[in-house]
Amino acid sequence: MPIHFLIAILSFCCMSTAVIAQTAKLPETVKVDPAALNIEPICDPKIAASWREAQEIEGVKIKESRLCNPDNPAWIAAAVKGTNNISMATLMQTGLSPDAIIKTDDLDGDGDPDRITIKLEIMELNGSSRDFDGLVPTFDIAPGIQPGAWVFAPKTSGMSTENFESVRANPLLRLPSPVIRVEVGDIVQIVLENTHYFPHSIHLHGVDHPFSHHEYGGNDGVPQTNEMHLMPGERRVYEFQPRHAGTMFYHCHVQTHTHLAMGLGGIIIVEENRPNNWLQTLNIGGGQVRHPSVAIKEDFDQEYDLHYHAMDKELTGIIQKYNDPRLIAHEMNQRYDITDSTEDYFTLNGLSFPYTLRESLITVEPDQKIKLRVLNSGGELLALHTHGHHATITHYDGVEHNPIAQIMRDVFDLAPAQRLDLTLNTTNDGLHSYGEGNWLFHDHREKGITTDGMSEGGSMSAIVYKSYLTEIGLPKGSHGVDLNTYFSKEFYQRKVPVWQDLDKAGTLGTPAGQTGMTAGIDPATRTSLLNFLYGLLLGISIYLLIAKRQLAKQAVLRVVSLLKGSKGSIKND
Amino acid sequence: MIKYFSILLVGSLVIGPHAYATEPIKPVDHSGHTMQHDDGHDMVHGDDHMMDAPPSEHSKGHTTPEGHTSHQGDGHHHMDEDHIMDHEGGMIMGQNFDKLPTSCDSISEEIEITVRAGRKYAEKFPGTAFAFDNQEWRVKPCAKVTWHFINEDHVRHQFMMHGLPRYLYKYGMFHLEVTGPKTISGTIIMPGADETYLVHCDIAQHMENGMKAQLVVGKGGENLPSIPGLTPYAFTDIYKHVDLPQVSDKTDEDSIMKQVADLFDSNSLNSGMLIFGLLFGVLSVPLIRKLKPIRKSNNNNQ
Ligand SMILES: [Cu+2]
Ligand SMILES: [Cu+2]
Numbered sequence: 029m030p031i032h033f034l035i036a037i038l039s040f041c042c043m044s045t046a047v048i049a050q051t052a053k054l055p056e057t058v059k060v061d062p063a064a065l066n067i068e069p070i071c072d073p074k075i076a077a078s079w080r081e082a083q084e085i086e087g088v089k090i091k092e093s094r095l096c097n098p099d100n101p102a103w104i105a106a107a108v109k110g111t112n113n114i115s116m117a118t119l120m121q122t123g124l125s126p127d128a129i130i131k132t133d134d135l136d137g138d139g140d141p142d143r144i145t146i147k148l149e150i151m152e153l154n155g156s157s158r159d160f161d162g163l164v165p166t167f168d169i170a171p172g173i174q175p176g177a178w179v180f181a182p183k184t185s186g187m188s189t190e191n192f193e194s195v196r197a198n199p200l201l202r203l204p205s206p207v208i209r210v211e212v213g214d215i216v217q218i219v220l221e222n223t224h225y226f227p228h229s230i231h232l233h234g235v236d237h238p239f240s241h242h243e244y245g246g247n248d249g250v251p252q253t254n255e256m257h258l259m260p261g262e263r264r265v266y267e268f269q270p271r272h273a274g275t276m277f278y279h280c281h282v283q284t285h286t287h288l289a290m291g292l293g294g295i296i297i298v299e300e301n302r303p304n305n306w307l308q309t310l311n312i313g314g315g316q317v318r319h320p321s322v323a324i325k326e327d328f329d330q331e332y333d334l335h336y337h338a339m340d341k342e343l344t345g346i347i348q349k350y351n352d353p354r355l356i357a358h359e360m361n362q363r364y365d366i367t368d369s370t371e372d373y374f375t376l377n378g379l380s381f382p383y384t385l386r387e388s389l390i391t392v393e394p395d396q397k398i399k400l401r402v403l404n405s406g407g408e409l410l411a412l413h414t415h416g417h418h419a420t421i422t423h424y425d426g427v428e429h430n431p432i433a434q435i436m437r438d439v440f441d442l443a444p445a446q447r448l449d450l451t452l453n454t455t456n457d458g459l460h461s462y463g464e465g466n467w468l469f470h471d472h473r474e475k476g477i478t479t480d481g482m483s484e485g486g487s488m489s490a491i492v493y494k495s496y497l498t499e500i501g502l503p504k505g506s507h508g509v510d511l512n513t514y515f516s517k518e519f520y521q522r523k524v525p526v527w528q529d530l531d532k533a534g535t536l537g538t539p540a541g542q543t544g545m546t547a548g549i550d551p552a553t554r555t556s557l558l559n560f561l562y563g564l565l566l567g568i569s570i571y572l573l574i575a576k577r578q579l580a581k582q583a584v585l586r587v588v589s590l591l592k593g594s595k596g597s598i599k600n601d
Numbered sequence: 602m603i604k605y606f607s608i609l610l611v612g613s614l615v616i617g618p619h620a621y622a623t624e625p626i627k628p629v630d631h632s633g634h635t636m637q638h639d640d641g642h643d644m645v646h647g648d649d650h651m652m653d654a655p656p657s658e659h660s661k662g663h664t665t666p667e668g669h670t671s672h673q674g675d676g677h678h679h680m681d682e683d684h685i686m687d688h689e690g691g692m693i694m695g696q697n698f699d700k701l702p703t704s705c706d707s708i709s710e711e712i713e714i715t716v717r718a719g720r721k722y723a724e725k726f727p728g729t730a731f732a733f734d735n736q737e738w739r740v741k742p743c744a745k746v747t748w749h750f751i752n753e754d755h756v757r758h759q760f761m762m763h764g765l766p767r768y769l770y771k772y773g774m775f776h777l778e779v780t781g782p783k784t785i786s787g788t789i790i791m792p793g794a795d796e797t798y799l800v801h802c803d804i805a806q807h808m809e810n811g812m813k814a815q816l817v818v819g820k821g822g823e824n825l826p827s828i829p830g831l832t833p834y835a836f837t838d839i840y841k842h843v844d845l846p847q848v849s850d851k852t853d854e855d856s857i858m859k860q861v862a863d864l865f866d867s868n869s870l871n872s873g874m875l876i877f878g879l880l881f882g883v884l885s886v887p888l889i890r891k892l893k894p895i896r897k898s899n900n901n902n903q
Pocket of ligand 1: 227228229280281282283287292
């Protein structure tokens with residue numbers, strides 16, 4: 029019986045070795061069939077095409093957006109008039125709470141309201157649940173990429189999800205925290221209603237604000253110097269009357285090393301005081317400002333808010349791994365070590381490529397002057413590169429640079445928390461612009477164009493001239509790469525060979541695996557498996573040798589005698 | 602969200618934005634419904650009415666009774682009879698004073714239940730952040746229940762009930778929402794069957810962190826999971842031993858007793874193994890001794 033077993037193992041080993049040894053032809057290239065991928069529509073089908081048009085709602089003029097996923101125009105109307113000055117019909121289209129943005133009192137009599145109250149809540153995105161094995165409410169920064177995040181969100185009404193059946197977040201609950209716009213001289217109240225299970229605060233980085241308010245107390249948002257933590261379920265008013273205009277930054281100052289990275293930071297802009305200056309108080313999701321201020325309209329054709337951020341998946345994963353706030357606090361405050369951290373997700377206005385194509389393109393026409401306000405809320409230096417253009421740096425951190433000393437660049441370095449105001453000039457003179465095209469703009473630290481190391485991803489977007497924009501607001505790719513693959517979660521799960529479709533033969537695709545009995549086993553496993561079989565064989569032989577030593581002895585003797593016999597016969601010859 | 606309200610919008614367009622902002626509160630007028638009820642059309646009435654833009658005079662009949670909200674002074678915006686919102690976002694949705702569920706012949710009892718919500722009610726449930734003061738309420742089938750929802754926090758909370766019959770309640774929901782500290786009230790009629798309904802706050806992480814309860818009608822149905830202090834969690838964390846500094850650590854840091862104690866404390870697994878090893882050693886010696894004579898006897902047999 030053991031003999032049969034031995035033969036079987038022996039033959040198996042021979043077969044496996046034969047497969048490896050056979051090198052006459054290498055395996056064929058195999059391809060992923062697009063039909064096997066979960067490809068999302070490039071533009072969100074839920075968004076009405078009419079949202080892209082130039083329009084007027086509640087007397088608010090809203091500029092055209094050529095993007096595939098434009099902002100809800102009702103959001104813009106509500107942000108300009110205030111939720112207290114619009115019809116219930118418009119308000120119902122926003123999902124905002126009726127007290128989200130309150131505008132009253134024209135204090136200087138110049139035709140616009142000067143008392144502005146903005147109510148912000150704190151919402152968790154892609155958090156865990158004790159009820160089911162999944163995340164809620166979900167917000168994808170790229171196909172299938174759902175980092176746990178916290179955001180300041182405009183005060184909403186109703187559910188956190190689209191509806192009771194869906195786990196997808198209400199569209200107002202998203203990254204980044206909204207862009208806030210106020211006017212010099214406005215009496216601004218930012219009311220923070222802490223709907224989250226952790227303490228938080230707001231620090232108004234760069235915005236003129238008193239250290240302490242006579243009525244509301246601490247106003248700088250720093251627990252160690254200024255005010256107590258704003259606990260869950262509590263509300264705090266931050267009041268200020270800014271005297272200086274500029275692009276600034278607001279963020280949570282509680283455990284800032286984790287809370288800011290989790291998403292609790294946004295752009296706040298103080299606009300110059302002008303008559304009849306009804307500002308778009310919130311630019312939800314950032315990007316194109318469809319109702320720019322009077323001062324911006326004087327000097328520019330367009331304005332864009334560009335908020336760059338980066339996240340470490342080890343940090344963002346904590347709220348997905350634990351439910352108990354005490355465990356999350358322990359993990360974040362005591363165990364997570366930011367000095368050992370690496371950033372994995374890079375976003376522009378809360379999204380990574382290819383979703384940046386949906387709503388963060390800079391769409392231009394020749395001979396335009398465009399204002400770009402850029403914030404880096406990530407933990408490292410950013411090196412923003414504009415293909416085909418040199419833009420001019422006009423402001424650093426909300427302060428105008430000496431006009432005669434302003435410089436032009438094509439790489440803009442932004443330290444963490446830094447803001448730059450850029451003027452992008454689309455005049456085709458070989459310096460400002462090299463002409464019309466679909467020009468990339470991206471972080472030139474190359475990891476910045478990846479999503480967890482998978483390229484193309486990250487905060488990459490494009491400056492697209494009208495002639496290079498399709499009907500639905502997507503850039504016409506002159507190189508012909510099919511964008512669809514990027515809109516599948518499998519791509520970012522590293523399941524799609526990036527170069528499989530570069531040529532028909534798929535010369536740089538993925539080779540098929542070995543066929544036969546060991547197919548589907550990787551080389552390392554196969555080697556150890558073979559080693560194990562050889563070992564087994566050796567063991568069995570030794571066992572047989574000892575157990576049947578009498579038989580073996582006889583066999584050896586017989587062979588020896590045979591040999592001797594043959595030798596003898598040779599001798600005899 | 603947008604979709605969620607789009608149907609209501611149709612109604613609100615007809616009614617006009619601030620039509621009721623300054624109107625005095627009128628008593629409830631259910632005449633329209635009573636008529637339809639008598640016709641036996643109440644089953645379809647709910648859905649049809651919600652989908653169509655109601656004629657404005659119809660809507661006028663349905664203002665909220667004074668006693669049901671605590672913040673009447675500044676008036677309400679009326680989307681339609683089914684969705685009432687004040688200027689601070691206080692909201693009543695899916696209210697039902699008079700539409701009898703098909704499973705009921707009559708209203709069995711008329712009761713009022715007060716529900717308090719806030720961070721302070723989570724204190725008795727370690728590992729939660731927000732809670733209601735009660736995690737379970739019991740009513741009779743066909744009960745007419747008026748809920749007084751008192752939010753004691755300074756943020757938004759919701760009292761949201763799910764699983765109600767859709768022919769009476771849009772999306773099968775009854776929803777109270779208010780930013781505290783404030784009270785909001787609403788009335789519903791429970792169906793006749795024994796059933797357990799989910800009650801929660803849908804603000805991100807509120808239900809997940811404690812704001813979950815159930816309403817048991819009659820004998821009730823199956824219990825819902827993850828209700829603090831009431832039912833087991835569907836998913837729970839793993840709690841590992843945490844080594845926190847103790848007062849006793851500080852007092853005699855140099856004593857030998859302290860160091861011995863530390864040796865055992867520092868690694869619970871190792872100290873456990875040490876004891877295990879000790880026990881094993883002590884117990885196994887007599888066992889081995891017992892085995893020896895057997896071996897000897899075996900040897901003798903050979
Ligand atoms: Cu914070
Ligand atoms: Cu709540």
